[in-house]
Amino acid sequence: xxxxxxxxxxxxxxxxxxxxxxxxxxxxxxxxxxxxxxxxxxxxxxxxxxxxxxxxxxxxxxxxxxxxxxxxxxxxxxxxxxxxxxxxxxxxxxxxxxxxxxxxxxxxxxxxxxxxxxxxx
Amino acid sequence: xxxxxxxxxxxxxxxxxxxxxxxxxxxxxxxxxxxxxxxxxxxxxxxxxxxxxxxxxxxxxxxxxxxxxxxxxxxxxxxxxxxxxxxxxxxxxxxxxxxxxxxxxxxxxx
Numbered sequence: 001x002x003x004x005x006x007x008x009x010x011x012x013x014x015x016x017x018x019x020x021x022x023x024x025x026x027x028x029x030x031x032x033x034x035x036x037x038x039x040x041x042x043x044x045x046x047x048x049x050x051x052x053x054x055x056x057x058x059x060x061x062x063x064x065x066x067x068x069x070x071x072x073x074x075x076x077x078x079x080x081x082x083x084x085x086x087x088x089x090x091x092x093x094x095x096x097x098x099x100x101x102x103x104x105x106x107x108x109x110x111x112x113x114x115x116x117x118x119x120x121x
Numbered sequence: 122x123x124x125x126x127x128x129x130x131x132x133x134x135x136x137x138x139x140x141x142x143x144x145x146x147x148x149x150x151x152x153x154x155x156x157x158x159x160x161x162x163x164x165x166x167x168x169x170x171x172x173x174x175x176x177x178x179x180x181x182x183x184x185x186x187x188x189x190x191x192x193x194x195x196x197x198x199x200x201x202x203x204x205x206x207x208x209x210x211x212x213x214x215x216x217x218x219x220x221x222x223x224x225x226x227x228x229x230x231x
Contacts, residue, residue, distance in 0.1 A: 031217060033217070033219065035221075040223060041223060042208055042221040042222055042223040042224050043164065043208065043210075043221040044220075044221070045218065045219050045220065045221075048217045048218065048219075049217075050216065050217050056215065056217065056218070058218060058219075059218075059220065090163060090164070092164075108151075108152045108154050108169045108171070108212055109154075109166045109169065110154075110156075110164075110166060110219075111166070112163040112164050112165070113163060114163055115163055
């Protein structure tokens, strides 16, 4: 089954204790991204990766790190979590993007993982 | 920078038609997408517009006007299962950068 998986699904931790949220996709997608979702704010992009070893910042990268050593995996690392990082986190992947704006349902389609609910005390 | 605006909530009865508008500001535009999210679930892709005009996918249609920086999602023949949050998302600024709107809660009543 084609899917994006995240682990753990739920995590309660304490301030300053390093943690990693894993994300894996089995669709051979080039593009992967991390988002956080907070009430009333929609989804905000943290980091994204266009391919292996290529990562870039989204709108809210502070306090997070990522790496893309393999095509299928894109872990999110919180080196020193703080309470303002309490949120619902989603990983997403996409096959590719068109070089122009010719459109098409197969482009720009992001497949989301089930989410990780993180609480930092 | 980028910003997107969409209504916070829309209520309609079963069988009705709902239009969710989305206006955006971006320094470089590559496409507008729409996603549905049920309570407790993950967002799922509904529709994409890269060029001006209407895209139709079953009961859902999406429209884009790049000159007006405006798009909408049209939900027809509303069903109870359509009660969910709907997000517009713009890819712009940088090639892989996305920004999502705050979401529109659609409530379908009998």
